[in-house]
Amino acid sequence: MKIREIRATPVNIPLRAPYRFSYGSTGSLTKTVVELMTEDGVTGLGECADGDRAADVARMAERLIGYDLRDVGPAARACVHGMSYTPWDNVTAHRRVFAGIEMAMWDARARSEGVPLYRLLGGAVRQEIPLTEYFSYRLPGREDAGEASPTDVARYCARMIEDHDARAFEGKVGTVDLAEEVRMVAEVRAAIGARTLQLDANGAWTLPTARQAMKALMPSDIAWFEEPCETYEEMAALRQHFACSFSTHIVDLPKAARLGCPDAIVTNINELGGIRGTLEFVAACAAMGVGFRFHSGETGVASAAYLHLSAALDHVRGASQTLLRWYADDVIEGGPLVPKSGVLRVPDGPGLGVTLDPAALRRCHERYLAEGRFPAGASAPPGSAYGSTFRKQ
Known part of the structure; x- marks a missing residue:
């Protein structure tokens, strides 16, 4: 070996x-x-x-x-x-x-x-891994017209339910005028019914702007809000005013435990130093009462690794992020992985299974x-x- x-x-x-x-x-x-x-x-x-x-x-x-x-x-x-x-x-x-x-x-x-890799990680506690369906304003592409209005985005989400039985949605905000984004999120909520709705601002707002934005957006029943502001301290300040859960890509577990915010850290295997580092970090999250999920944007190789870790680690609960629906190509046989009914099954072939x-x-x-x-x-x-x-x- x-x-x-x-x-x-x-x-x-x-x-x-x-x-x-x-x-x-x-x-x-x-x-x-x-x-x-x-x-x-x-x-x-x-x-x-x-x-x-x-x-x-x-x-x-x-x-x-x-x-x-x-x-x-x-x-x-x-x-x-x-x-x-x-x-x-x-x-x-x-x-x-x-x-x-x-x-x-x-x-x-x-x-x-x-x-399968998950066997080396202790065995699978789940075989189906929940994932969010992503939405955003998208510019016209070669094969996809994208979405340029609140109604376009809402129709896209409705189509994802009809075509793929999508169960949870996560969308980008902090990109256009706030009033327009409030309309977009309201129309998405109407299109997806009672399904889970999460938002991600990628730390775009100052604390006062985030407070104003969240006040306008929360009537659409937002379950999770990722990085309305960039720092843990700012999200902890927002926690005093809003009941939704917060998440971040910035990794600082001791601070999250000390402040009680954010509720989950969302990152990738590379940021944590590898699969062994991810195992250790998720165990520490579980011990300190902080949630953990994976974010998206990798090829089918690392995406398969996420699936195996999510299968093996009981603490990786809730839907992790995915952009897979938007991929026009991939390096693995069979092309991009395709979520259905809000999940992907963990590959069961040897190793990563791809x-x-x-x-x-x-x-x-x-x-x-x-x-x-x-x-x-x-x-x-x-x-x-x-x-x-x-x-x-």
């Missing part, structure tokens, strides 16, 4: 229509797909969520060739500093990059043993080379080739 070779390939996953959120808009997502090959000929898959990390994966791989797949702890110590900060390096980046490789280590180990489609991987990589990465501001370096690889010589 020793590591022989590691390959990393940056890819762009296109969306059917660019969606708007408080940071602007995006029509694609850049990720790095990791392929880890063992000396026994088994391949495990992983993913770095934060853009093109191929060169970083190749550098880190130099330290990991020859490691046993089961030595996750020693491998982490070889790649990630033990402190949370150093002025000479980027600990956060190392943690995220190692997490993509570590995901592939777990996948390869489970494939070697011929079992398989790379070589043609799709190349297509998504070539799209990255042509378009550059998201967020914009950098593109592939001159001479960039398909996949960065490091192997035992």
Whole structure:
């Protein structure tokens, strides 16, 4: 079970229509797909969520060739500093990059043993993983006209119920005039009936603006509000006035427990240092009375890892986020995962239970080379080739 070779390939996953959120808009997502090959000929898959990390994966791989797949702890110590900060390096980046490789280590180990990943994580407490249906204003795409008005968004949500039996909805606010968003949310509520409705402002508002916005939006029966403001302290201040639950992507568990707000932390595997780190973090959330869910935006590789962790961890309750319905491509065989009736079943094949489609991987990589990465501001370096690889010589 020793590591022989590691390959990393940056890819762009296109969306059917660019969606708007408080940071602007995006029509694609850049990720790095990791392929880890063992000396026994088994391949495990992983993913770095934060853009093109191929060169970083190749550098880190130099330290990991020859490691046993089961030595996750020693491998982490070889790649990630033990402190949370150093002025000479980027600990956060190392943690995220190692997490993509570590995901592939777990996948390869489970494939070697011929079992689904959730078996290595303690077994499944659930087989169907609840997910939200996302909505937002979306700009016109090549194959999708998007939504440009409150009525358009409400009709989209109604169509998701009719076509896919969607059960819970989460939508972006903080993107246009507040009065228009209040109309949008009210029309969505009318379209979805008593189904769960959650909102996400991505920290767009100041505390006074958030208080005003929430006062106008809460009559639509909002169950969860994600990041109406950016800080924990601001959300705790809002808690005094509003009964809904709050969530955030910012990871600070001790502060959440101390302030009693937010109610849940919503993040990904990379941010927590890998699958082992996620197991430990979710256990700490359970002990400290803070909820946990996954957010979306990864390829089918990391999405499958989310499903296995959600299956194995009882504390991951409620619907995690997903943008899967908006994907126009993916790197896995069968294309993007398709939720139905508000859930996805955890894959039951060996490892993550998904398989790379070589043609799709190349297509998504070539799209990255042509378009550059998201967020914009950098593109592939001159001479960039398909996949960065490091192997035992």
